[in-house]
Amino acid sequence: MVEKRIKELRELLNQYGYEYYVLDNPSVPDSEYDRCMRELIRLEEEHPEYYDSNSPTQRVGGAVLDQFTKVEHKRPMLSLGDVFDFEELKAFSNRVENAVGKVEYVAECKIDGLAMSLRYNEGKFVQAVTRGDGTIGEDVTNNVRTIKSIPMEIPCLDEIDIRGEVFMPKKSLLKVNESRRLNGEDEFANCRNAAAGSIRQLDSKVAASRGLDAFWYHLPDGEEYGLENHYDSLMWLKSMKFKVNTEFTRVFSSIEEVFKFIDEVGSRRADLPYDIDGVVIKVNSFSLQKELGYTVKTPRWAIAYKFPPEEAVTKLEDIFVTVGRTGRITPNAKLKTVKLAGTSVSYAQLHNEDMIKEKDIRIHDDVVVRKAGDIIPEVVRSLKERRDGSQVPYVFPKVCPICKMPLVRLPDEAMHYCINVDCPARVVESIAHFASRDAMNIDGLGVKKVEMFHEMGWINSICELYEVEKHREEMISTKNFGLKSYENLVSAIEASKNNSLDKLLVGLGIRQVGTKAAKILAARFETMERLMSATSEELSAIKDIGEITAEGIRTYFEDESNQHLIEELMNHGVNMVYVKEESLTTIFSGKTVVLTGSLNSLSRNEATALLEKLGANVSSSVSKKTDVVIAGEAAGSKYDKAIKLGIQILNEEEFLNEAHRYED
Numbered sequence: 001m002v003e004k005r006i007k008e009l010r011e012l013l014n015q016y017g018y019e020y021y022v023l024d025n026p027s028v029p030d031s032e033y034d035r036c037m038r039e040l041i042r043l044e045e046e047h048p049e050y051y052d053s054n055s056p057t058q059r060v061g062g063a064v065l066d067q068f069t070k071v072e073h074k075r076p077m078l079s080l081g082d083v084f085d086f087e088e089l090k091a092f093s094n095r096v097e098n099a100v101g102k103v104e105y106v107a108e109c110k111i112d113g114l115a116m117s118l119r120y121n122e123g124k125f126v127q128a129v130t131r132g133d134g135t136i137g138e139d140v141t142n143n144v145r146t147i148k149s150i151p152m153e154i155p156c157l158d159e160i161d162i163r164g165e166v167f168m169p170k171k172s173l174l175k176v177n178e179s180r181r182l183n184g185e186d187e188f189a190n191c192r193n194a195a196a197g198s199i200r201q202l203d204s205k206v207a208a209s210r211g212l213d214a215f216w217y218h219l220p221d222g223e224e225y226g227l228e229n230h231y232d233s234l235m236w237l238k239s240m241k242f243k244v245n246t247e248f249t250r251v252f253s254s255i256e257e258v259f260k261f262i263d264e265v266g267s268r269r270a271d272l273p274y275d276i277d278g279v280v281i282k283v284n285s286f287s288l289q290k291e292l293g294y295t296v297k298t299p300r301w302a303i304a305y306k307f308p309p310e311e312a313v314t315k316l317e318d319i320f321v322t323v324g325r326t327g328r329i330t331p332n333a334k335l336k337t338v339k340l341a342g343t344s345v346s347y348a349q350l351h352n353e354d355m356i357k358e359k360d361i362r363i364h365d366d367v368v369v370r371k372a373g374d375i376i377p378e379v380v381r382s383l384k385e386r387r388d389g390s391q392v393p394y395v396f397p398k399v400c401p402i403c404k405m406p407l408v409r410l411p412d413e414a415m416h417y418c419i420n421v422d423c424p425a426r427v428v429e430s431i432a433h434f435a436s437r438d439a440m441n442i443d444g445l446g447v448k449k450v451e452m453f454h455e456m457g458w459i460n461s462i463c464e465l466y467e468v469e470k471h472r473e474e475m476i477s478t479k480n481f482g483l484k485s486y487e488n489l490v491s492a493i494e495a496s497k498n499n500s501l502d503k504l505l506v507g508l509g510i511r512q513v514g515t516k517a518a519k520i521l522a523a524r525f526e527t528m529e530r531l532m533s534a535t536s537e538e539l540s541a542i543k544d545i546g547e548i549t550a551e552g553i554r555t556y557f558e559d560e561s562n563q564h565l566i567e568e569l570m571n572h573g574v575n576m577v578y579v580k581e582e583s584l585t586t587i588f589s590g591k592t593v594v595l596t597g598s599l600n601s602l603s604r605n606e607a608t609a610l611l612e613k614l615g616a617n618v619s620s621s622v623s624k625k626t627d628v629v630i631a632g633e634a635a636g637s638k639y640d641k642a643i644k645l646g647i648q649i650l651n652e653e654e655f656l657n658e659a660h661r662y663e664d
Helices: 002-021 030-046 056-060 086-100 170-182 191-199 204-208 230-239 255-271 286-292 353-358 424-435 447-455 463-476 482-496 501-508 515-525 528-533 536-540 546-558 560-571 604-613 637-645 652-660
Strands: 070-072 105-111 114-121 124-130 136-138 160-167 213-218 249-252 276-283 302-306 311-323 328-340 343-349 366-372 376-382 407-409 416-418 592-596 617-619 628-631 648-651
Touching: 002 030, 002 056, 030 056, 056 204, 086 255, 086 276, 086 286, 086 302, 105 230, 105 255, 105 302, 114 191, 124 136, 160 191, 170 191, 191 204, 213 230, 230 249, 249 255, 255 276, 255 637, 276 286, 311 376, 311 424, 328 366, 328 376, 343 366, 424 447, 424 463, 424 501, 463 482, 463 560, 501 515, 501 528, 501 560, 515 528, 528 546, 528 560, 536 546, 546 560, 592 604, 592 637, 604 617, 628 637, 628 652, 637 648, 648 652
Parallel strands: 343 376, 592 617, 592 628, 628 648
Antiparallel strands: 070 136, 105 249, 105 276, 114 124, 114 160, 160 213, 276 302, 311 328, 311 366, 328 343, 328 416, 366 376, 407 416
């Protein structure tokens, strides 16, 4: 009976995992999955004789190796030839069709990850091997086993190899880098490096924590399974419960149609949840693939179209540091303006002193720059071979550039800090943060305006925002400000007093407390007084808060200067109570809504807040459980998925018209 129950639980958990990680359509709540997992863990501990390395309980990792074993591939893992423009792709097509006549092509995304080969025998996962040099790779079975979208058992009893790409999703990279940043570790530069670094961890628990995923795109010897072409082999892999990128895999009858597909994928690239660096084009027919054959290194029936590089070379003209509201000192590069990923870039991040030294970046160097996560420009490396003697090594400052107080580098951290709480830069940044849209939303009070008011001596602290009337005459006589601007500012400051507690918590800049955590805390404790009295244990017990955030909250409220600040704000009439939003019955009430693309009249955060006010549950991904998709400009794959699933789609105008119906 025990053996039967263990088998039932493994089958259930495998099915639940497939629904969640591959189909993105779970059939049971997380609590049911957790209950089954706990029962299976208990039974396996009580009955070790039924141990199975492919059990769902083994996906958390635990094996620690001294080194990776070299493994020879039974079939070589060949690389693909590259083309970089449509003329070269047309030349590839001409070579193919001159040799075998008219063909069908399959085009699919080229995932920017780590090529991998899986081996199954008698239906069970046996081994995972990296590409290596194409002939010999490394056995990374323990780490690949932790990837939850990969089936541990398949309904095929033959010994079979499956080829694909292990990658780190963009959201996983953000989480991993946030953790590394808090631990004072260097961040991963991109998803590909992060995936490679994770797969080569000797401790599989580390790999398990990284949130890796994988797509599978090649079945060697597919004809042995009665399949005639590549696309059919992908559908066969899908039927075996492998994760196949069917959303961006299509069959075309001409290379001209492939051109259009490449343009389409390129335009949606930034919206994809994973990194791609091109499109792979393959002759669909297996028999024609055999006829075309191979060169020494590459197949003649496939090619990779590589997107233009997201890197550029420019001159680093200077290095300077900025001071954040926490006192954190960030070095930045002043660059000769260069075009990068469609935008003009003149500045880039350099992260910290150690990074500048490790990369040996000097003033007047020619440097390679790119956009980290396609958003923030950063310096990748210096081109040392181009140095002409004019380059100057950068000396990190010992004092704050603003207040001239000594900088401090905390133990086990890579960052320097200005610890002078009265530093003008810190004061300005903290006031601007307090007034920002996600915090107290004091309209018209950005960094530049705060900087001006601070230099004039009118606003030197958050509390002095609520005393601006003292400076009425000076303000209205200021150039480019005037009476109307003053009245609007006073009105916005006065209105901010009525904000809910969660807005105030964001504005105070408590470490680790963003908009989501602030709302959770405000809803849980309801008043500032109760929150300030909460213990670390009470705080860390709250879902989505955790020990690090709890410690940051306690540290903040135990500081006497922060206690005095809150008391002063209270005396100025600032609300200290959670204001529950009125519950409206709308067409969005209880609905799961997904936003995609960019809206002209609202930011993503504003649209999310409006939808939540209207009773919606805002989700980041489209599934069968999605009720409505709101599509702005440049809507991408989520829009396409919504069409396939028959989900209601609203454009920006339709969304706003519905929202305005419920205004007072």
